[in-house]
Amino acid sequence: MKVELEADKCVASGQCVLAAMDVFDQDDDGIAILLDEQPAADHLDGVREAVAICPAAAIRLVDQ
Amino acid sequence: MGASAAGLAAAETLRREGYAGSLTLVGDEPLAPYDRPPLSKQVLAAEWEPERLALRTPDDLAGLDLDLRLGVAATGLQLLGGAVELADGTTLPYDGLILATGVRPRRLPGAGGHVLRTLDDALRLRDRLTPGRRLVVVGAGFLGAEAAAVAWRLGCEVTLLEPAPVPLAHAVGAEVGAMLTRAHLERGVDLRCGTTVTEVTEGGVRLADGELVEADEVLIAIGSLPNTDWLDGSGLAVGDGVVCDEYCEAARNVYAAGDVARWYNPLFGQSMRIEHRTNAAEQGMAAARNLLNPDARKPFAPVPYFWSDQYDMKIRAYGCLRGHDEVTVVAGDLAEGRFVAAYRRGDRVTGALAVGMPPKAIRQWRQAIMTGAGWAGTVPSGRTAEAVPGGAPA
Numbered sequence: 001m002k003v004e005l006e007a008d009k010c011v012a013s014g015q016c017v018l019a020a021m022d023v024f025d026q027d028d029d030g031i032a033i034l035l036d037e038q039p040a041a042d043h044l045d046g047v048r049e050a051v052a053i054c055p056a057a058a059i060r061l062v063d064q
Numbered sequence: 065m066g067a068s069a070a071g072l073a074a075a076e077t078l079r080r081e082g083y084a085g086s087l088t089l090v091g092d093e094p095l096a097p098y099d100r101p102p103l104s105k106q107v108l109a110a111e112w113e114p115e116r117l118a119l120r121t122p123d124d125l126a127g128l129d130l131d132l133r134l135g136v137a138a139t140g141l142q143l144l145g146g147a148v149e150l151a152d153g154t155t156l157p158y159d160g161l162i163l164a165t166g167v168r169p170r171r172l173p174g175a176g177g178h179v180l181r182t183l184d185d186a187l188r189l190r191d192r193l194t195p196g197r198r199l200v201v202v203g204a205g206f207l208g209a210e211a212a213a214v215a216w217r218l219g220c221e222v223t224l225l226e227p228a229p230v231p232l233a234h235a236v237g238a239e240v241g242a243m244l245t246r247a248h249l250e251r252g253v254d255l256r257c258g259t260t261v262t263e264v265t266e267g268g269v270r271l272a273d274g275e276l277v278e279a280d281e282v283l284i285a286i287g288s289l290p291n292t293d294w295l296d297g298s299g300l301a302v303g304d305g306v307v308c309d310e311y312c313e314a315a316r317n318v319y320a321a322g323d324v325a326r327w328y329n330p331l332f333g334q335s336m337r338i339e340h341r342t343n344a345a346e347q348g349m350a351a352a353r354n355l356l357n358p359d360a361r362k363p364f365a366p367v368p369y370f371w372s373d374q375y376d377m378k379i380r381a382y383g384c385l386r387g388h389d390e391v392t393v394v395a396g397d398l399a400e401g402r403f404v405a406a407y408r409r410g411d412r413v414t415g416a417l418a419v420g421m422p423p424k425a426i427r428q429w430r431q432a433i434m435t436g437a438g439w440a441g442t443v444p445s446g447r448t449a450e451a452v453p454g455g456a457p458a
Contacts, residue, residue, distance in 0.1 A: 011101065012378065012380070012423065013342055013371065014423050014427065017423075026423040026424075028422040028423075029378075029422075030378070030380070030422070030423040048080060052076055052080070052345065052349055053342070053345050053346060053349065054345075055069075055101070055342045055345060056099070056101075057099060057118075057120065060124075
């Protein structure tokens with residue numbers, strides 16, 4: 001599974017970092033940064049949570 | 065019921081957590097689920113085309129295997145029989161129900177005036193915001209302030225009318241409210257506080273003292289009303305929202321989420337109804353999980369979060385600011401427009417608001433709110449004298 005992040009949609013809520021801190025971080029403006037494009041299986045639940053909770057719908061998890 | 069952020073989050077969560085039965089998502093707007101916060105920002109500024117607002121791609125929606133019914137409103141609820149009545153005459157039986165019917169804008173007496181809730185609303189107003197046009201915005205809350213900022217940037221002559229002494233005083237406190245006031249005034253937006261509008265008229269708005277403020281366009285941004293009329297007589301408790309317990313349950317197997325839900329948040333020990341985008345998704349997920357797992361329900365105890373873009377300011381807030389006893393700037397400098405302010409209620413840190421600060425500077429305050437941290441041990445003493453607008457100091 002691959003994570004896609006549309007950073008220009010990001011509203012800097014930081015919800016993704018709270019949901020999956022091994023996969024997401026924020027820059028100084030709060031904009032989300034993708035740390036790991038292909039996270040290990042044990043991080044996927046957190047990523048799915050981030051996809052669902054992102055208030056800008058800026059994250060997708062796609063099959064490769 | 066409700067096909068916006070909360071309803072979509074609930075539907076996705078039900079599927080993600082293994083519910084394979086039939087799932088119907090009903091929305092009164094004809095559009096597939098779309099995002100509302102950009103309406104008063106990028107859409108109004110004509111920076112984004114409406115297609116960008118789609119919350120999910122058609123493929124993602126198809127993958128949810130939904131019976132998606134758009135453009136049809138709910139008209140009644142049969143609580144005992146377990147069915148929802150729709151405006152097209154259909155009756156939908158249910159085993160579980162999530163109410164996410166949102167809010168609608170409050171309006172003023174008189175004819176005309178824009179409101180800003182739907183994509184249609186935003187596009188209609190956008191087309192009128194041409195340079196030199198006179199816009200009166202009634203209400204300097206977050207929505208009104210955002211729209212005023214966009215219209216100013218587009219070259220409109222903007223008047224912002226607010227009944228309170230400073231914008232958002234009850235929410236953010238007098239000091240932060242004064243800073244927001246300066247942001248408008250410095251740019252030439254005519255913010256008039258302590259001004260009550262009684263009606264929208266042909267050429268503008270009428271004030272309580274009889275004055276007519278002339279306008280080409282009027283935007284009414286004076287808050288919202290929960291969409292609960294269709295629940296009248298259903299037996300559900302309604303009081304400024306669908307009344308729920310801490311699990312977001314309103315009646316057996318009936319949950320509510322998003323702007324329409326008034327639930328008991330155990331973290332703050334009070335019932336609340338929150339019209340924030342982030343809450344819609346979080347509560348939709350929480351309600352879905354509790355509906356699906358009746359033996360393992362969890363109280364919904366979030367730290368609310370919202371953001372607002374006004375001019376070049378990014379405003380972010382965690383927790384409950386309303387009803388605070390004290391506000392203190394804990395980092396940065398209010399005068400420079402870069403700061404974190406902490407909010408106290410009783411002896412606890414209950415809220416934080418930041419402008420222009422990096423996320424790490426705010427995150428620790430979210431943590432403090434989430435853990436119910438005491439004010440005295442968290443806020444550096446010696447800074448507490450900086451702002452004491454809402455009540456007695458600690």
